[in-house]
Amino acid sequence: MERHIGSCRCGDIEFYFDNDPINSIFCYCKECQALTGSDKWFGLWVSKDNLKFTKGTPSSYTRSGDSGKEVNYHFCGTCSTALCAEVTAGVFYSVSATSLRSNKFAPKMSIYVSSAPSWAVFPNDVPKFDILPPGMGS
Numbered sequence: 001m002e003r004h005i006g007s008c009r010c011g012d013i014e015f016y017f018d019n020d021p022i023n024s025i026f027c028y029c030k031e032c033q034a035l036t037g038s039d040k041w042f043g044l045w046v047s048k049d050n051l052k053f054t055k056g057t058p059s060s061y062t063r064s065g066d067s068g069k070e071v072n073y074h075f076c077g078t079c080s081t082a083l084c085a086e087v088t089a090g091v092f093y094s095v096s097a098t099s100l101r102s103n104k105f106a107p108k109m110s111i112y113v114s115s116a117p118s119w120a121v122f123p124n125d126v127p128k129f130d131i132l133p134p135g136m137g138s
């Protein structure tokens with residue numbers, strides 16, 4: 001078993017998950033652009049029961065996802081670091097890869113490419129999907 005520990009920049013919030021994520025994605029949707037101030041969000045998908053908060057309580061913001069089900073964003077109310085988005089349609093968290101102390105994961109796919117800005121940067125040798133891979137989500 002390998003434990004991956006993450007935190008916000010100021011240290012008020014800490015969390016962990018165990019073992020490898022289900023998926024690791026670059027998401028280029030408009031919501032992720034707004035959240036990051038960039039072309040993409042680097043998310044590690046972790047099943048809901050595998051993510052534990054160990055310090056502090058994150059602030060949250062909820063919106064309706066494409067599926068009509070809620071997406072709950074968790075962030076630090078002190079330093080505003082985005083920590084994860086709870087995707088209720090899939091019962092998983094999309095954890096910010098950059099909030100981990102040791103980020104050894106690489107993206108396995110690019111999603112919502114149809115929403116990417118014209119200047120977006122895509123990793124080489126990683127499949128691109130206009131929205132989601134067939135059979136996943138929506």
Ligand SMILES: [Zn+2]
Nearest residue numbers: 008010076079
């Ligand atoms: Zn913080």
Ligand SMILES: [Zn+2]
Nearest residue numbers: 027028029032
């Ligand atoms: Zn997104």
